[in-house]
Amino acid sequence: MEHILSILIFFPLLAGILGFVVDKNSAKAYGISVAAVEFLLSLWLWASFDTTNAGMQFGEFIPLISQFGISYNVGVDGISLFIVIMSALMTLLGIILLDESKIANMKNMIVSLLFLEMTMVGVFLSLDAIIFYLFWELSLVPMLYIIGAWGGPTRVYAAVKFFLYTFAGSLVMLVGLLTIAYLYHLEAGVWTFNLLDWYQLDLSVGLQFWLFLALFAGFAIKVPMFPFHTWLPHAHGQAPTIGSVILAAVLLKMGTYGFVRFSLPLFPDASVQMIPFILTLSVIMVIYTAMVAFAQKDMKQVIAYSSVSHMGIIMIGVFAMNAEGLGGSIFLMLSHGIVSGALFMLVGVIYERTGTKIMSEFGGLASIMPVYATVFGIMLMASVGLPLTIGFVGEFLVLLGFYEVSPLGTVLAGTTIIIGSIYMLTLFKRSFFGPVTNEKNRNLKDLNARELTALLPLVAIVVWLGVYPKPVLGPIDTSVKKLLVDMEYKARTPEAKETIISLQRAKEEK
Amino acid sequence: MIGISHYLILSGILFSIGFMGVLRRKNLLMLFFATEVMLNAVNIAFAAIGNYYGDLSGQMFAFFVIAVAASEVAVGLGLLIVLYKKYGSLDLDVIATMKG
Amino acid sequence: METLVYIALFAPFVGSLFAGLFFARSPKNIIVGIVNPALIFISFLASVALAFHVAEYGEVHIKMMDWISVGNLNIPFGFLVDEVSVTMMVVVTLVSTVVHIYSNGYMDHDKSFNRFFSYLSAFVFSMMILVMSDNFAGLFIGWEGVGVCSWLLIGFWYHKKDVTPDINPAISPSYAANEAFIMNRIADLGMLVGLFLIYWNVGSLQYDVVFEKLPHLADGLLVSIAIALFIGAMGKSAQFPLHTWLTDAMEGPTPVSALIHAATMVTAGVFLVIRANPLYSLDAVAGVSYFIAALGTFVAFYAASMALVNRDLKRIIAYSTLSQLGYMFAAAGLGAYWIALFHLAAHAFFKALLFLGAGNVMHAMDDELDLFKMGGLKKVMRGTYIYMGVASLALAGIPPLAGYFSKDAIIETAFNEGTYILWFSLVFTAGLTAFYSFRQVFLTFEGEERYKKYGFHPHEMYKYVLVAMSPLAILAVVAGWFQETFHEFIIAVLPDYEMSHHTHHNAWWLGLLVLAFAVSGIVIAYKKYAQKGENAFKQDAEVENGFLYKLLMNQYYVPYFYVEFIVKPYTVISEKFWAIDKAVVDGTVDMIAKVLYRTGDKTRTMQNGNLSSYLNWMGAGALLLILAAAVSAVMG
């Protein structure tokens, strides 16, 4: 299958365009089938993926604007493979969870989702900076629509804020990308935005620093790092369930993925230099937002802030500069995607039943909706990083990896396992435990077949990858090691060489 | 002996007068006159400089400016008349419906 | 042997799934009540078989599969069955079996009967992982697993609502559950740090690799590792200052208290220290070890003191558990690992028995826990009285019961080490232990029948339950007799600890001293609480208003302190942060937008529609350009 990546990217686009023709009442079925096909394709990609190969696979290269060095250039490696699969999966499950009776204009929703899926897959597969940027920006558009059209009372404010904030940051990033291209042009005499070519570029430390900052503007807002996170609670607070699910599961990962794909290999010295900075922000992110999450009255906001908090851990992992931390952080991206996606789905379920997300309206849900409570409990445990759930593996590896970089930082960030459980358990206690305080809730129905179909696969994955993460960790590990070797090779300053622990050096020491 | 600089100074003075007229006048007709003054000021300069260099193109430019000024007057007056019909005034303070 | 290991490990897991998946939504099902104890019993049998195997052929070490493998890190699911772990396995499965059977009776009328068994079996599974793992990460899995099961089980009656602390100090089961989980997490962070330190300096988390390389590490590093791991142990084993959750955990059903919060889970911390004995017996970490012993001694006394005045049937036993954990740590800290383990096992038996007995009382008294509302129950509950009496005697260290042998050994160790302050504290605490244990027993079973006043109609527990409890009772009596057998068995892996000649010489009077303390404790308790008629026990207002009484009753104000200085500030700061997030962090962003918008509104006034002003703008622009031109020409 030569063109599987292009198919993965453009199949949803094509299906989305054709989707305009599909009848309203069949839109959901159409969406499910398309998303299912896409998911199967992504699984096929996994099946045909060479797990021993650390480099890019299934590459495709078509020059688009040859004079300016822009080309359609895609490829997949262990780092992006699973994020793509997760994107496809979350889209599929999200569509399954859609309630036809609650969503007006289902067709538009499906079409937007399919477009969104294209952009998500595109971001993770592109190897050309401009094409990456293209999908990156395009992803804002369907999300804007999803939040704005199906969201809560202040949805327009939230949607526009989401769009503009991210857009502003990414424009600064664009300047950075253009600068890199120019520097490459100076060095090599040709224009190119090919990331793999850029990796060869040897930049001075000062330049690296500024370029790092430029890209940081784009990525950090997307992650979203403190103090650029405030669009997220608004977006989550207003977005419909599906919007939150995709936003939390996939869109945020674009930011961290950007760091891994761009910042680290392009600016190894600056990355090392920036560790204290990133660490500071991340620790604030972890602790501060977790505390803010604790203060929330709205269930969904708790999950939203918890997302930010967990993204802080992912960020730390990215800058751990060793295979354990970096691999862990990529795994954590997946697990965070699955778990926070599932949690948003769960909040959506209760919101659909009762029309509220305020915790004080609930209480004692566990006795009314035991299955719901069980699934929620499992996801909660995954969220707080219980071993043998998917959440532990990544978190453990990240903290383990980062300990080598900064013990104190790790301890501070490690408080996530404490404060994370504080807000999560409080949420669970307030909503699920205690007597049934609200009489209206007494007749709530437990999860129905549709919801179970969407949620049970996630439960299965949470357990499966918690117990046996090897099939996923293996390819990630292979690619991450290569990345670190490249970084160490490229690094100029001795501090950077010192900090980046590639496998080679570890072997030498032994 | 009147030299080139005198012409140029005259031109400059005339241009400034026209310019001030444009800035200060509130009546559309007067405004048109002021622009004409400016253009004519430039004409003097062109003619003088052309003569100074012994080059014809300066005078050519002056002729073209005259021609353009003439057509401007034609178009301008046409517009002015329609405008007067609509607003009943040529005061610029009145003709100010579009703003913001 | 692999099969046996897997049977021992996975039988509880199967039970948990069986009850959880197939019967989760159905009402009480007796099949669950039979199958689950049976599976645990199978696990017990396998453990016993393994014990004999280990005794005969040495340890069994198997690797099931890889778990996490990234970079240089490689964590397998590996299991190590050696003398230490097999001891734990036997104790855990034995007590579990009894508790499972017992629960059939205790949870008889509960609508969540099946769910209870599912959780309980899951707990056993986690505990088995904890003790059987061959690496620290695996231990951590079990560590967290038991934490979650404990959370589930403490909060088992989640539907109860929150009340103020003066009605119920634990507020509600769900509150207590969260408290337990979160406090344990604090300690877990320490434990994680320990793991990280080990990994980055040793390169592995496997016990064998780690212990082999430990002596080559720097002293400071070793101390850090030891401290970090012990912080983990402090959480699980509820050592000061992370102890408050244990008493609140009594909100869970009594079988849970018996199994988790007395016999097994809380001893995990002790187990960890015993497991890591190659680390803690290093000279470099002698300070830490001594600290462990000191802290253990302190907790032993501290907890016992609170037990003296408490009126809550279960809380007293909880304090006593705390206190006994302190004894174990004292032993482990002093290097007598095998004695600690021995006490751990003996304690598991009699303490579980005590709890189950308390459960019987509760069952009889409609879940009433206040001792002052009981009294004279021996008439209706003879079996339970005997069980609890035996357990209390064992706890008090009266020969020839189990507690006498194990606890005495610990006290002797303290003497042997020359740490006389510890030694005396432990001796004194032994007296307190005897007092509060029998205060409880007498208040419950002897004296006036106060319960009548409150309209209770107590009745004895089901027969089969009493029968099921008998193994524990027997063990509480006889376990101590096998001290030497155990000693021989265990020193294959644990460092031997022999008393010096000097101690041997003094052993007889040391033993007598302890015994004297214990007996006098019992006697005082009898005098005060077991009388009838005139001398019958009455509440003494003067004592109860005394400072000491209040201090003890309020647990030295530690929970109060936590609420006032940690919980409340945390809540307040969180709210503040949220306000800041909205007003400052988000406000700045909105401010930028607003400023832009307002600038637009201001600027549009230049677009006033008046041609004259437009022309002026143009003229001004041109003049400005020319002016700038002039300036730049002059400058240039």
Place this chain on the structure above:
Amino acid sequence: MLEPVKISLEALNLATLMPMLIAVAGGLIILTIDLIKENLHKSLYVMLTVLIILIDMGATLGLNVNDRGFFDVMLVDGIAIVTQIIILVASALFIPLALTSKRFHEYSYPEFFALFLFMLAGLQFMVSSDNLILIFIGLETSSLALYTLIALHNRHNSFEAAVKYFTMGALAAGFFTMGSAILYGLSGSLELNQIADALQARMIEPGMLALVIGGASFLLAAFAFKLSLFPFHTWAPDVYEGASAPLAGYMSIVPKIAAFVVSMRIFEMFIKLNVEWVQTSILVMAVITMTLANIMALVQEDVKRMLAYSSISHAGFVMAAIAIATTKSNSAVFLYYGLFMFTNLGAFAMLWVSRHKHKVHHARFDHPYEKFAGMINIMPMGAVVMALFMLSLAGVPPFSVFWGKIYIMSSAVDVGMIWLAIVMGINSAISAYYYLKLIVYMFLKEPSTTITEETVYYNVSKPLMTVLGLTVFATVASIFFVDPLLEYITHMVQVSGY
């Protein structure tokens, strides 16, 4: 005694004049037809005009690059050809917009089309000469025609707009002539290349720089007016509002690109003479223009007026490229406008489609935002198309304007003006707000009850749909033709020596 002028026809190289002659002749033909038979339907004139534009285009494409002709006043270099092509394509897209389903006053006059063609000729003269006289004539011819075209819309606002534009234009003409006079006085020539040589020779003379800068400032003022740079932009919003929507769109492209070419010719001459001041002031003006126009666009209530401000902002964007003055930035100007053309014309055409004869939605405005509320429910295709235009204008890839944007930003980066690129980026972000505002209205708001498909699709017709289709296609598919376009433009710019 003047020497008898002896010039062979070949030396005149009349081919260079062909495009303009065709346009003028076309205009005359239309007038003649009207003389012969009155009251012919507008569709005839529209199609005639389109035909003439196509022939014109043919002639333009047939020109030899870097050809001089007609007493050497015509200079057909690469940029002249590229500009003419852009102008003609825009014109060809513009004229069919006259074929609305509702009748609008101006299109019933054949003079409209004749004037339009004359304007075209004027613009073509303007761009294909480096003689200041010819530039002036071309500029004025086209402007005068344009004033009239605006006024022909025959509304209150149109007259006001025409008068404003006219008066300010007259002032600008004064500036232009004054600037030319100064340059003439300094160099004795009106040919830009000769001026450059003469100035180069005299640059070292004391006081020379001041005079050169003085002349440059007059010219800059004149072109800043034409390009609507701050503070000479004040006419633009009002004129765009007063003019009919298609004409407003047209004005945002065609006269501007013509003015850009001339600015390129004039100001880059100064920049190459190392008159740094010119570069600095252009940059300052460009930055202020794009920022201020953006900020003012934020607060607009009317879509058309918003688009007017947005056009100003885009002009500021491109003006910065002129200041950068590299081959890349100059190519970027054409790339930008070549792509911007489709999007902006399309956006204005969308307004035109929804235009009513009377102001039904608002006392003053034809296209208040409220009018588009909930459009996705009423006419989904229309909403999507408009949204695409808005996204493109905001610079969201892969739509057309994005490519122009990054090319300009990249050329800024290339000369080390990273700050400029960042300013451009931030401005794009600000501008996204008001483009989004329209999208928000169209997609996220509930339609007001009075709005139906009928009221929105009021003015639609097949030709309009065709034009829209073409512009949408060009906007969306730009990624596929940017490469050849860029190659062609760069080649043309390079051979012209810029």
